[in-house]
Amino acid sequence: MNLEQLSTTLQSHQNWLITTHKGPDGDAVGSVVAWAAYAEQCGKDYLILFPDQPASYLCPFLDGYQWGVYDASKTYDFDLLFALDYNAPSRVGDDMSLFVAAYPAPKVMIDHHPGPTDFCQLTISEPKACSTTEVIYMTLAALEQLSLVNIPMAQGLYLGLMTDTGSFRFPSVSARTHQMVAHLLEIGLVHHLIHEAVYDVNSVTRLQLRGYAIAEKLQLFPQQRLGILSLSKEELKRFAYQKGDTEGLVNVILSIEGFDAGVFLMEAEEGVKFSFRSKGERFVNVFAQTHFNGGGHQYAAGGFYQGSLKEALAKLHSLIDLI
Numbered sequence: 001m002n003l004e005q006l007s008t009t010l011q012s013h014q015n016w017l018i019t020t021h022k023g024p025d026g027d028a029v030g031s032v033v034a035w036a037a038y039a040e041q042c043g044k045d046y047l048i049l050f051p052d053q054p055a056s057y058l059c060p061f062l063d064g065y066q067w068g069v070y071d072a073s074k075t076y077d078f079d080l081l082f083a084l085d086y087n088a089p090s091r092v093g094d095d096m097s098l099f100v101a102a103y104p105a106p107k108v109m110i111d112h113h114p115g116p117t118d119f120c121q122l123t124i125s126e127p128k129a130c131s132t133t134e135v136i137y138m139t140l141a142a143l144e145q146l147s148l149v150n151i152p153m154a155q156g157l158y159l160g161l162m163t164d165t166g167s168f169r170f171p172s173v174s175a176r177t178h179q180m181v182a183h184l185l186e187i188g189l190v191h192h193l194i195h196e197a198v199y200d201v202n203s204v205t206r207l208q209l210r211g212y213a214i215a216e217k218l219q220l221f222p223q224q225r226l227g228i229l230s231l232s233k234e235e236l237k238r239f240a241y242q243k244g245d246t247e248g249l250v251n252v253i254l255s256i257e258g259f260d261a262g263v264f265l266m267e268a269e270e271g272v273k274f275s276f277r278s279k280g281e282r283f284v285n286v287f288a289q290t291h292f293n294g295g296g297h298q299y300a301a302g303g304f305y306q307g308s309l310k311e312a313l314a315k316l317h318s319l320i321d322l323i
């Protein structure tokens with residue numbers, strides 16, 4: 001990272017457009033919240049722009065901020081664009097990717113996904129970081145601006161850390177992560193309220209959907225130490241599916257003794273969305289990229305199949321020894 005260039009860029013631009021990836025998760029929302037709070041601290045004007053609506057449990061974190069969902073019929077007049085928690089324009093989805101790629105203002109990426117593509121004037125990429133909010137914090141530290149971290153910023157930073165680390169349990173967590181949390185608690189962050197806001201907001205139908213998936217839809221392949229969960233459109237409808245209801249469901253496979261890889265397939269209107277998870281010696285991002293048009297981290301990746309759930313499962317079964 002060229003610190004001087006970053007510092008000058010931040011200082012010399014007044015209108016910040018803060019973007020993140022499609023299907024925003026806790027780290028995506030935490031990152032844009034932290035960056036918007038930083039923008040406010042710096043006296044900048046800003047807009048948080050999502051490719052699609054965040055899940056309802058994440059929306060309370062956006063209260064009080066300027067935010068919206070991309071609308072191709074609107075014009076967005078900003079002089080600096082931030083790409084937070086994504087590494088390629090394609091990650092903002094078909095509707096918004098050209099808008100981001102062709103946006104006439106300078107762009108700054110802050111991210112932790114491996115393999116950043118070259119679409120920003122400034123790229124701050126730390127694949128070793130456990131979350132993008134950790135990269136944001138490191139960036140503020142490098143700029144000697146940690147004194148600007150206030151409670152609103154801390155809430156976004158902690159949201160990203162907590163959700164992208166499975167509540168501080170993944171190998172990506174480091175001493176630095178805990179030092180950062182210590183600082184956030186020292187300034188007065190009430191961390192358990194963030195945990196409750198994210199994890200204690202289940203609807204009964206969400207729990208029933210997850211219970212049904214585990215009881216009825218889990219396919220186990222002990223020889224491959226792999227489990228597969230899948231849910232069809234009809235099953236999702238039966239349990240009144242809301243965005244976010246299946247978040248993290250794939251991780252239950254990794255909690256089965258002797259299993260170190262899990263795949264979750266969810267049928268949507270446009271096709272089938274894949275979530276891959278693994279641990280230990282096993283990585284899933286190359287498989288996701290090679291066979292399912294996706295990618296991500298070594299232990300957590302996503303992908304997509306254009307076709308029916310049945311076809312997607314058949315393709316996955318045929319490739320099972322390669323995962």
Ligand code: 5GP
Nearest residue numbers: 274275276293294295296297300301302303
């Ligand atoms: P999830 O399973 O939670 O949707 O995604 C897991 C991880 O894989 C996230 O870090 C996400 O950024 C990444 N990911 C999900 N879908 C895709 C995709 O289609 N392409 C790429 N490159 N990464 C993805």
Ligand code: MN
Nearest residue numbers: 027085132164
């Ligand atoms: Mn992330």
